[in-house]
Amino acid sequence: MGLFSKDIQNLNDLFVHQLQDIFYAEKEIVKNLPMMIEKASSPELKQGLSSHLRETEAQVERLKQVFEMNEIKAKAIDCPAIDGILGEAKDVVSEAGGDEIRDAAMTAAAQAVEHYEIARYGALVAWAQMLGRDDCAALLQETLEEEKAADKKLTQLAADQINLRAA
Ligand SMILES: [Fe+2]
Ligand SMILES: [Fe+2]
Structure with a gap:
């Protein structure tokens, strides 16, 4: 996407653009979650992040399916928003001076990731519906529900635990 080119002319272009954006984001999340799992001290947090890693890997596959259903090549475009959120997560994890406070920081950072995803998938579902692609909307909705559930769990x-220990 060139800075001065207008590649997004209609809702379908926008849908594809955001699909490529979230495809990048999900793949970055898959790359970064293992570090968070390793650094987590609470067994429940470790386990929650691990199960969401497996879910995220399946979400990447689900996105490939949506690309296929639209007969476009699965392509990722840089998403500065997720780079920023994950970069901040890494910083706060390395700066935390203790297990309890690191867990609290990490939980909040993981929630920032989920909130970003919820915003993106929410728009993608709505746009897919507007474009008459209920099949794509249904798949994206599955992921949206998983992101919401992950956020709720966090x-x-x-x-129940993390913030009490950190206090
Ligand atoms: Fe995700
Ligand atoms: Fe997620």
């Missing part, structure tokens, strides 16, 4: 874990 909220619960933070309230």
Whole structure:
């Protein structure tokens, strides 16, 4: 996408653009989650992140399916937003001076990732529906539900355990 070219002319272009953006984001999340799992101290946090890593790997495959259904090549384009969120997560993990505080920081960072994904998938589902692609919308909705569930689990874990230990 050139800075001065207008590659996004209609809703379908926008849909494809954001599909490529979230494809990049999901692949980066797959690359970065192992570091977070390794650094997590709470067994529940470790386990929650591990199961979401497996879910995320399946989400990458699901996106490939959506590309295929639209007869376009699965392509990732840089997503500065997820780079920023993951970069910040790495910083806070390395700067945290103790297991409990690192877990609290990491849980919040993981939630920032989920919130980004929820925003993106929410728009993608709506656009797929507008474009008359209920088949694509249904697949993307599956991922959206997984992201929401992951966020909810993290909220619960933070309230029940992580934040109490960090306080
Ligand atoms: Fe995801
Ligand atoms: Fe996620």
